[in-house]
Amino acid sequence: MEIVVLGAGSVGMLITSFLSEYNDRVTLIVRREEQAKDLQHYGLLRKNLDGTITRNSINTSLDFSKISKNSLVIIAVKYGQLQHIYETLHTLDPSIPLLFLQNGLAHFEEASNLPQQSIAFGSCQFGAERENDTTVLHRGQGILRIAVEKGDALPFTLFSKSPNPVFQVEFVESAEEMLFEKALLNCFINPLTAILEVKNGLLVESPQSFSLLKKLYEELMAAFPKEMSKLTFSDVENLCRRTATNTSSMLGDILSFRPTEIESIVGAVLKLGVQRGKNLPLLETLYLLVLAKEGRSEKM
Structure with missing residues (x-):
């Protein structure tokens, strides 16, 4: 089966790198011809956790509107780009399975209503950072969780x-x-690191940010006891320490003057809280602060 990865950001490049190790029919869809040429010439480089470098030869393309029926399409763009992509996905053969790798919840219902017969969603627990057009850094080991929402799980x-x-x-x-x-x-990590402009590890090293982290945990536990029952505060601490040198995606967006995923992540959680009659004052404050930083960045 051919694999088509749409999105040459950190997650798309890392997934492509791993998949191309055991499948020689992996194509990465990119937006710029210059990047496509560089990837064809130099290959896709992955800097591993142990310091080694893995080079994989991959196919590249600027167009995903003509995909063979014998393909699996992985959509690894951020939520804000999905609206432009849905139109093309509607034109693909319904038998082509789709896997969505976005943060947050906003895309769940939208993607589930696409005409494709098999649709799955993924949750990336690993760390990834795009260094340049041809190089991705594997920042932290973690699991890729996949859930098939409809159709055949076999692909x-x-x-x-x-x-x-x-x-x-x-x-x-x-x-x-x-x-x-x-x-x-x-x-926990995204809004706080974006507001404070610190790497993940500093959230548990600073007494003030550690206190914010703990108060946020208590607030979310009170609002969503069932969903939070699998997550201890130690898990949150360990995640910060395990990804201590990482720049969160939300902070990366702020520093690069790009729109963040605050709506699809924090906004979606706040919306569900309202539906359940739960107050989340600290989370709402963080949400508004990130939006304020976004607005400031747009004017710079």
């Missing part, structure tokens, strides 16, 4: 065939539950 089992022990895949039952749990987890 997605190719992920379980990876020979690389650091590329671990786990299949779970509920896509919506999985995405909400990841959104809750993202509510």
